[in-house]
Amino acid sequence: MATKPVLKHSLGATATHPVQALEFDAQAVRELCAEDSGVGREVSIGVAAVIARRLSASRNRLLAMFASNGSGQLLEDSR
Incomplete structure (x- = not known):
């Protein structure tokens, strides 16, 4: 039986503004x-907040690209 090759992934990003x-x-x-x-709870809350911000930003970018026909609304406009 043949074995599958090990897959290696490499991800990268470019910052558009200063990053810490x-x-x-x-x-x-x-x-x-x-x-x-208590520390675990705070770490979880902090990580969840970062994930939520990133998902929101991704959603808004997708809407900006694909919702030119008015099929979506940016989150900051809907609040």
């Missing part, structure tokens, strides 16, 4: 969250 990036030791963060549920 932070790096954390993932294992240490997981341990801290396990030891202190």
Whole structure:
């Protein structure tokens, strides 16, 4: 039986404005969250907020590209 080749993915991005990036030791963060549920909750809330902002920005970009016929409304216009 033939084995499938290992797939390697490489992703990249280009910043259009200044960016501040932070790096954390993932294992240490997981341990801290396990030891202190308050820290775990705050980390979860922070990560969820970032994901929500990015999804909203992606939605707005897609609407700007594909909703030229008026089939969608940008989120900041709908609030």
